[in-house]
Amino acid sequence: MIIQNVRVYTEDKKFEKGMIFIKDGVFDKIVTDLCEEGCCHEDVPDEDVIDGEGCYAIPGLIDLHFHGCMGDDFCDGTKEAIARIAKYEESVGVTAIAPATMTLPVEELEDILKVAAQYKKEAKEGADLIGINMEGPFISAVKKGAQDARNIVPCDAEICRRFLDASDGLVKFVGIAPEESKESTAFINQMKDKVNISLAHTNADYDTAKAAFDAGANHAVHLYNAMPAFTHRAPGVVGAVYDSKHVMAEIICDGVHIHPSAVRATFQMMGEDRMILISDSMRATGMPDGKYTLGGLDVNVKGNRATLVSDGALAGSATNLLDCMRTAVKKMGLPLETAVACATMNPAKSLGEYEKYGSIAVGKKADVVLLDSELGLKAVVKDGKRIESM
Numbered sequence: 001m002i003i004q005n006v007r008v009y010t011e012d013k014k015f016e017k018g019m020i021f022i023k024d025g026v027f028d029k030i031v032t033d034l035c036e037e038g039c040c041h042e043d044v045p046d047e048d049v050i051d052g053e054g055c056y057a058i059p060g061l062i063d064l065h066f067h068g069c070m071g072d073d074f075c076d077g078t079k080e081a082i083a084r085i086a087k088y089e090e091s092v093g094v095t096a097i098a099p100a101t102m103t104l105p106v107e108e109l110e111d112i113l114k115v116a117a118q119y120k121k122e123a124k125e126g127a128d129l130i131g132i133n134m135e136g137p138f139i140s141a142v143k144k145g146a147q148d149a150r151n152i153v154p155c156d157a158e159i160c161r162r163f164l165d166a167s168d169g170l171v172k173f174v175g176i177a178p179e180e181s182k183e184s185t186a187f188i189n190q191m192k193d194k195v196n197i198s199l200a201h202t203n204a205d206y207d208t209a210k211a212a213f214d215a216g217a218n219h220a221v222h223l224y225n226a227m228p229a230f231t232h233r234a235p236g237v238v239g240a241v242y243d244s245k246h247v248m249a250e251i252i253c254d255g256v257h258i259h260p261s262a263v264r265a266t267f268q269m270m271g272e273d274r275m276i277l278i279s280d281s282m283r284a285t286g287m288p289d290g291k292y293t294l295g296g297l298d299v300n301v302k303g304n305r306a307t308l309v310s311d312g313a314l315a316g317s318a319t320n321l322l323d324c325m326r327t328a329v330k331k332m333g334l335p336l337e338t339a340v341a342c343a344t345m346n347p348a349k350s351l352g353e354y355e356k357y358g359s360i361a362v363g364k365k366a367d368v369v370l371l372d373s374e375l376g377l378k379a380v381v382k383d384g385k386r387i388e389s390m
Contacts (some may be wrong), residue, residue, distance in 0.1 A: 175200025
């Protein structure tokens with residue numbers, strides 16, 4: 001396949017007019033100098049040529065924190081649910097996924113992880129399942145958000161090992177609230193070389209969060225949400241993230257969770273190389289308004305706002321990652337080049353998958369999304385094959 005007449009997003013985060021050559025499901029050559037010898041394609045059948053009509057050509061998006069869509073949730077714990085989720089995500093340009101778990105009983109989480117591991121072995125279509133993001137159960141009841149407090153337990157290395165074993169290595173992030181256990185530093189020391197440790201649904205103050213990052217935690221779950229406010233005398237987790245340059249941070253740019261001004265300020269403060277766009281989408285994404293569930297709790301969804309029936313707390317989002325990226329650019333003022341990196345390169349690097357995913361480069365998986373000048377979705381190419389929209 002050849003994708004021609006596009007503005008290719010390069011690994012130095014620029015758009016350049018060019019062509020993309022794909023062979024056997026991987027990028028074979030990227031031509032950004034259209035006078036380069038060999039850029040013609042007389043030997044390629046017309047049906048294998050896509051005229052991009054001047055579109056932006058960006059890598060397939062990677063969502064490393066979301067729960068579900070189209071009526072399904074990753075924690076439903078069936079291969080059929082994961083398959084439907086992967087199919088929808090692929091159709092909206094998210095070609096690799098790392099769904100998030102909820103705070104459920106340990107044994108139930110183990111079963112969910114085993115199903116995911118089996119699904120990965122059998123999957124033949126849809127977005128690639130390249131990781132799992134464990135948002136619970138090692139969290140704080142004070143900042144539980146839409147998590148079920150009845151299932152919260154202190155961080156425990158043995159339980160964590162059970163999760164890693166059940167997932168056959170798919171678990172890439174394990175979230176903790178370090179203030180909830182005197183053993184949190186020991187936990188981080190024991191597990192940091194086996195899995196990424198994130199701070200998630202935590203009420204930690206600056207000193208506690210900074211100590212966790214100093215011990216080896218390297219990730220922050222949905223910055224600002226389910227953590228203490230960032231203030232000038234009590235900078236909390238956000239301040240600790242800023243002062244810990246090895247830490248990467250998720251951010252939800254759905255237009256509901258964080259004010260656009262705060263998003264802009266955060267990118268200035270943290271730097272674009274450390275920020276990861278996520279959707280945090282729940283099963284209502286792609287579905288009509290109504291009542292749904294998240295982690296066993298009832299949720300009302302109206303537009304792109306999802307809130308718990310019990311107390312009105314935000315309960316994930318009803319927005320896919322492409323829409324979040326579009327919102328970040330068109331309504332929040334982030335440069336397109338920055339937003340693309342934070343939805344492709346950065347999550348691939350955080351997941352340890354940048355050798356195969358996250359950029360348009362020779363030898364990587366041929367996942368491409370074509371966007372028009374208004375960032376409307378024009379085409380998705382997955383493993384070198386054009387995907388039909390749902």
